[in-house]
Amino acid sequence: MLDIRFVRENADAVKAAMINRNAEVDVDALLALDSRRRAIVAEAEVLKAERNKISKSIGLMIKEGKDPESIKAEVREMGDKISAFDEDLRKIDAQLREGLLYIPNMPSATTPVGKDENDNPVIRFWGEKKTFDFEPAMHWDLGASLKLFDLERGAKIAGSGFPLFTGRGAKLERGLIQFMLDLHTEENGYTEIAPPFMCNDVAMTGTGQLPKFAEDMYAVPLDGLYPIPTAEVPVTNMYGNEILDQELPICLTAYTPCFRREAGSAGKDTRGLLRVHQFDKVEMVKFTTPETSAEEHEKLTLDAEKVLQKLGLHYRVIELCTGDLGFSAAKCYDIELWAPAQDKWLEVSSCSNFHDYQARRANIRYRNEDKKTTFVHTINGSGVALPRLVIAIMENNQNADGSIDLPEALWPYMGGLQKLA
Structure with missing residues (x-):
């Protein structure tokens, strides 16, 4: 605010x-x-x-x-x-x-001015596009043939957009979550949090979901609660109405399921796992001083990239221009994975610096070097979201016989399994 x-x-x-x-x-x-x-x-x-x-x-x-x-x-x-x-x-x-x-955040002075996503500059690439000597299959066909998920039965239970993972597909989800949490806590210096999966309207307002985006969220009206759209909400609001007495930055990571109606996106990318209403995600959140927030934002983005590098996946980092910037963000990098069967980039992480915008809404402060109470800067990013990560792993690592080679970093988390066949 x-x-x-x-x-x-x-x-x-x-x-x-x-x-x-x-x-x-x-x-x-x-x-x-x-x-x-x-x-x-x-x-x-x-x-x-x-x-x-x-x-x-x-x-x-x-x-x-x-x-x-x-x-x-x-x-x-x-x-x-x-x-x-x-x-x-x-x-x-x-x-x-x-x-x-209802007023969005002021863009950072370094955020490029532009009208929409077409004006987002590409910052860097990592890896190379995968080439095949056969026609690569779509992830939904691979998943069905290998029995990794059953979207029809998921829809029968809860409606479209609520995927049901089965067998080794469920194990792949669990293994990826554990892999990312271990990476962020053991190598990147984050403390793991296991937050509630529901939040009240105060918490939703604190991070900027309410009141602007009420139609994009699920709600439990009788209890005044909302299934969370991202772990950003409960983790950031942990310190709502507090003056932090810890040394900054505070770096936290959490796994949660995420729930999004995305009312404004009806009918888009409905095949497979491209756009779903429930998905798993590992989130990173930082509380920093104004003086260090830009540096910590860059570090957090690199931490998200490390996940993809260890999995050997080709990706690019783009910087969002003013016209494509999220409501609460002052500066944002999107990380996109290449999906060869669909011949397009898929966003798996948005790494945002909010400056003191969320802290003002949630009233999160600290005492600076002059012992004066001031608002912290908050930063967060997906580290990373799973559905499109799973898509990229499946489509990039498929073989002509329909099997999928698993990245070596995942072998310990899959009980030694190296291939889905």
Whole structure:
């Protein structure tokens, strides 16, 4: 969430940023509300000072034997006006907060300006595209023939977009999760967290899912809870309304299932595991100082890349331009795996630096070197999401006979199994 003072003092910059983001935000309406609030505060303060002054005279009048009733009536009238001002302020404060919650983050000064995903620059590639001397099969055909998943029965249970993994497919999911958690905790220096898979509306608001993206989430209305769309939500909100007393950065990783309705994406990429409503993911979250957040963001991105490097998968890193930037992010790198059978790139990780945007919403602070309390910077990224990782492993490592060679890094996690056949 942006600070209203920042918006007030940098109105032109905020308006320009919203244009670059393709965000429809009425900054002037928000500033008018802020101006009205400040005017009411000023009027109320003058009235309170006057009431205090008059109230003191009541005692003197009583001592002098004068009737203070007229003065008391005036004080009561002032009190009624002050109460009305306070009620107006409560309403305006609620409107201001609501308005600020819908304003996306300011892009970083280093985020490239662009209209949409076509303007996202490619930062780097790793590995080479796989070539085949046969026509590579789609992952959904491979998965069906090898009995790795049963999408029809998954749909029978919960509807389309809820995959059912079976046998060695289920073991591959579990092995990948364990592999990534071990990598992040044993080599990359993260502490593992096992968070709740449900969050309340306060937590969802803290990381930016609510109120803007309510339609993209599942909900349990009677309990006021939401199945989480990402481990980012519970892990970041662990420290909501706290002043951190730990040395920064704090680096955390967690496995969770993720649940997303993605109402705005209906009908897109419905085959196989490309776009699902439930999927497994290992997440990385960092709490940093403003001075180190850019460096820690780069490190986190490299940590996500290491997963793919150890699995020997060809990928590229792109930087999101202002027009394609996520709502809460100030800067973001997407990591995309190559899927040869589909002849396209698949996003498996978004590594974002939110600056203090989430920390303001969730009220997460720390004491800086001057012992002053200030907001932390938050960073997170998938390390990585499984469905498309599984797709890439299947399509890149397939053989002409329909079998799939497993990356060597996974052999210990698959009980020594080296091939799916």
